[in-house]
Each structure stands twice: as structure tokens, then as C-alpha cells.
Amino acid sequence: MRSSHTGCRATAQSLIEALPRLLPQDEARCADAVQAALLTSGLLDSADLGNSPAVAAATRDGLTCLAHLLDKDAPGHGAGRLLLLLLAERAGFTPHPSPDTAQLRVRDAATALLCLAQWHFSDDPLRLLGGALEVHAEEARDSSTGRS
Incomplete structure (x- = not known):
């Protein structure tokens, strides 16, 4: 899917920018x-629209990719930060340290993806997040470890 974490971060940024505010x-x-x-963002091909497994994979x-984007500030901790941002939104608390605007946009994109998963797939969206x-x-x- 992605050739590098840098490419993945660019894909995540493209996804964020493509979503309506x-x-x-x-x-x-x-x-x-x-x-x-x-x-x-290039995560989904037009031929795959309506194909639930392909949309789930995208x-x-x-x-x-959003987790890798959060890794930029804390290498290896992007997944934990993404999960914390999503939990904070759902439970109505502010995580520490407080998220900046870029992190809030990542959270909003992740929330949008989870809403798509909830609407489009019969499987639990949390399983997809996991x-x-x-x-x-x-x-x-x-x-x-240097592996690709």
C-alpha cells in the first residue's frame, strides 16, 4: 500500500484536506x-466504490496513515495518541497534553472514517480500528529495526 512512513503521512494529510470541515x-x-x-487521497480506487471489503481496507x-502522521511528533506513539484523541472526544475530556489544531484534524478524520465504517460495514468499527x-x-x- 505505502512505500514509506513519509508517503503514508502525505496520504493522511491528503485525506484530511479532502474531507469537508x-x-x-x-x-x-x-x-x-x-x-x-x-x-x-488515493486510498480507494474508483473501481472499488461499493465493494465493502475494499472500502474496509481503505x-x-x-x-x-493517521496514526503514522501522529508519529511525526512522538515516534512510535501515534497509535496511542490517536486512540486517546478518539476516546477523549467520545467521553468529553481533554487529553494531556492538549491536542493542537493538527491533532484535532487527525481526530476528526479518524472519527469520519469510523462513521463510514459504522454505516457501511456490518462488522464492529472498533475491530477495524484495532x-x-x-x-x-x-x-x-x-x-x-530497519526492515521494510
Whole structure:
């Protein structure tokens, strides 16, 4: 999927920029907006629209890329920071250290991806998030040991 963490971070940034600041309230229109952002970022191919396994994989890859983007400030800890940001949003608390604007945009993109997963797939979106965090951990471990 990605050739490097730098490429993954660029993909995550492209995904963030492709998402509308305010997602539509209607679930179907929201799902369409998130899928359009996945297309724009290159995580999803237009031939795969409507293909649930492909959309699930693109969603998982998007979450993984977002975790790698958060690694930029704290190498190897992006997945934990992503999870903390998502939990803080859901439970209504402010994590420490307080997230900056870029981290809030990452959180919002992750939330949008999870909303797509909840609307589009029958599987639990948290399982998809767990898979993304697992992939991130493997990729971070491989990069720290010099494997590709």
C-alpha cells in the first residue's frame, strides 16, 4: 500500500484536506463524502466504490496513515495518541497534553472514517480500528529495526 512512513503521512494529510470541515448530518451523504476523500487521497480506487471489503481496507489504511502522521511528533506513539484523541472526544475530556489544531484534524478524520465504517460495514468499527492500530505497530516496529 505505502512505500514509506513519509508517503503514508502525505496520504493522511491528503485525506484530511479532502474531507469537508463539516460533514453532512445525513449518514448516506456523510459516507459519500468520506468515500470521496478516500478516493482523492488515493486510498480507494474508483473501481472499488461499493465493494465493502475494499472500502474496509481503505478505511483501515486511512486510520493507519493517521496514526503514522501522529508519529511525526512522538515516534512510535501515534497509535496511542490517536486512540486517546478518539476516546477523549467520545467521553468529553481533554487529553494531556492538549491536542493542537493538527491533532484535532487527525481526530476528526479518524472519527469520519469510523462513521463510514459504522454505516457501511456490518462488522464492529472498533475491530477495524484495532486492525489499523495493529498494522501501525507492526510497521513502526519494522521501521525501528530497519526492515521494510
